[in-house]
Amino acid sequence: MFRLHSAPVVFAAALLAGCQAVNTTSGGAVGVDRKQYMFSMLSTEQVNQMYAQSYQQTLSEASQKGVLEKNTAISKRVNAIAQRLIAEVPAFRPDAAQWNWEVNVIDSPELNANCGPGGKIIFYTGLIEKLKLTDDEIAAVMGHEIAHALREHGREAMSKAYGVQMATQIGSAMGVGDGSLQLANMGVQYLMTLPNSRSNENEADLIGLELAARAGYDPNAAISLWQKMGAAGGSAPPEFLSTHPSSSSRTQSLQSTIPKVMPLYQQKKR
Known part of the structure; x- marks a missing residue:
């Protein structure tokens, strides 16, 4: 017989059933192999589409203000670097080669850059x-x-x-449809404005290091980059650091990983 006090257990089981343990990328030379838990009802395609709409809105606003860089020296420079990196993504995720990649530069003093779901890249000139x-x-x-x-x-x-x-809705009558709507509304906030977790930052550091090396860019530049980023702004850190928090262990982790990817860089340079 079903008892009221067992409802949280049943609900928890339903939550677990809706989760899938996945590994979105292969480990590469840097060995990123953490399992990730994703809600099956929140597909890659849905998130990519959601972000693409926000991305296009950002580009439209920039174009209206006359700050969207097109065929300028800096946009050509950024695009050339992007194409070399994108060519290497199959090493980690073969299906990403088929994404609708976009690369745009916005003339703004912001110290910021972003690559959203589905390969939507924005760089700010600042x-x-x-x-x-x-x-x-x-x-x-x-x-x-x-x-x-x-x-x-x-x-x-x-x-x-x-x-x-969903866990906070135990005992409420809210359906999945309402939850999905609320999730969509908060999507841009989670994708663009909230700090990344330390584990996510470490994974991005390591995979990014290998991507750059595979594309023929010196992996040691990651060290000088974060040194410049940390020195910028003094008491007012760059916008980039609000969503990509720095830490004292970042440089140490990068330095210890560079020997793993240096052969890839040297092979590409040859």
């Missing part, structure tokens, strides 16, 4: 110009951002948020 980034350092930023997209860290964060949201 990041490149104010920090005087080399091509290798741009590749380090972009590789890190692409890694977030390959690992579907945005979808993973949304799945966790959905789980918390």
Whole structure:
């Protein structure tokens, strides 16, 4: 006989049944192999489509303001680096080669860059110009951002948020449809404005390091990049660091991993 006090147990079982343990990428030379828990009702395609709409809105607003860089020296530079990195994504995720990749540059003083779900890249000129980034350092930023997209860290964060949201609805009459709507409304917040977890940051660091090396960019640039990022802004850290928190262990982790990817870089350079 069903008892009222067993409802949380049943609900918890339903939540677990809706989760899938996946590994979105192969481990590569850097060995990223953490299992990720995703809600099956929140598909990769849904998240990609949701983000694509937000991305197009951002581009439209930038175009209306006349700050969307098209066929300029800096946009050509960023696109050339992006194409070399994108060519290497099958090493971690073969299906990502078929994504509808887009690369755009916005003329803004923001020290920021992003690669959202489905391969939607935005770079802000402020990041490149104010920090005087080399091509290798741009590749380090972009590789890190692409890694977030390959690992579907945005979808993973949304799945966790959905789980918390659903758990709080025990005893309520809210259906999955309402929950999905609320999840969609909070999607951009989780994908663009909330800090990444330390584990996600570490994965993006390592995969990004390997992507850059495979594309022929010096992996040591990741060290100088984060040194520049940490020094920028003084008491007012760059926008990039609000969603990509730095830590004292980051440089140490990168330095210990560089020997693993240096042969890939040297092979590409040859």
